[in-house]
Amino acid sequence: MLLRELEKYTGQLLQVDRYKDYAPNGVQVEGRAEVGRLLCGVTASEALIDVAIAWRADAIVVHHGYFWRNEDVRVVGAKRQRLAKLLAHDISLLAYHLPLDAHPELGNNAQLAQRLELVLEERLGEQQLLSVGRPATPCTVAELAERVALQLGRRPLVIGAPDQIVARVGWCTGGAQGYFQQALDAGCQLYITGEASESNCHMAVEYGAAFMAAGHHATERYGVQALGRHLAEQFELAWHYVELDNPI
Incomplete structure (x- = not known):
């Protein structure tokens, strides 16, 4: 399916316009236009991106994405590394923060x-x-x-x-x-x-x-799994959740 159709459907599903959030919800990094393979994780770390590359994902869906309020806007260090890999491999990143916390079924x-x-x-x-x-x-x-x-x-x-x-x-x-x-x-x-x-x-x-x-x-591993499963069933996508443990 088309990336922008996936974003529109998910935005309506999670009612993203209702929330005053700390980061943008939806597509944060635009990759290829078509999505057939969807990889999900809690946080868009470099390790998650590496798995997405190896799995040949078209898009990544996470709870914790990028471009948080008051963060350094410069594209340097870890931010540069992450964005460079996404762009080089034409992988889209979609993030849903507060809307994914609060959804009455998938949240x-x-x-x-x-x-x-x-x-x-x-x-x-x-x-x-x-x-x-x-x-x-x-x-x-x-x-x-x-x-x-x-x-x-x-x-x-x-x-x-x-x-x-x-x-x-x-x-x-x-x-x-x-x-x-x-x-x-x-x-x-x-x-x-x-x-x-x-x-x-x-x-x-x-x-x-x-x-x-x-x-x-x-506590936040399960919403993105429920969302990924729902999207995969709704649009017949291949999907995979990656657990990268974090003791925090």
Whole structure:
């Protein structure tokens, strides 16, 4: 199919125009006009591009792309290396950030909830990035931490009483530790995200709540896989997801 048709369909699917994002959503680097082989990954690193070249991909779809707000605009260093390889091999790069976090079915938050057996009750915030709900079956903080470790393949950082019963939980994948206060205000006993900040520890202690950091990369592996699978089925594309582990 045509690259621009793929971009138009995905933009409408994810409703990209609804979001005030930190980087452009859609085609960030234009390669060949036709797309038959689609490679997906979390972040558009040079290692991912190398796999795309070897796999003969026409386009790459990622969650973390390029051209972030306030970054150095010069094409030097690692940015030059990445762009040079994409352009030399005529490979397109498409990136979807906040729209892929928030999509109610394909999004990172929705996909994480499926794996952790969390029932969504409401989405909060101007861009509805904070999900709030409950465990499908009653559980403690420690039991939910074990579920995270099993599903994500790594043990999360947990602050708070392990035997506390979780009746209400908030979650937002990636670097969303800033939503902890909003989750507390919504009555959550536990908040799950990817990363942690120093202040999260004090807040958890002072509010008598629990905070769980399960990894930025680890919590955001599933949205791009769901999107890639959907696009491949919709347009009969060959597709492949590449897991390049990142401990952060």
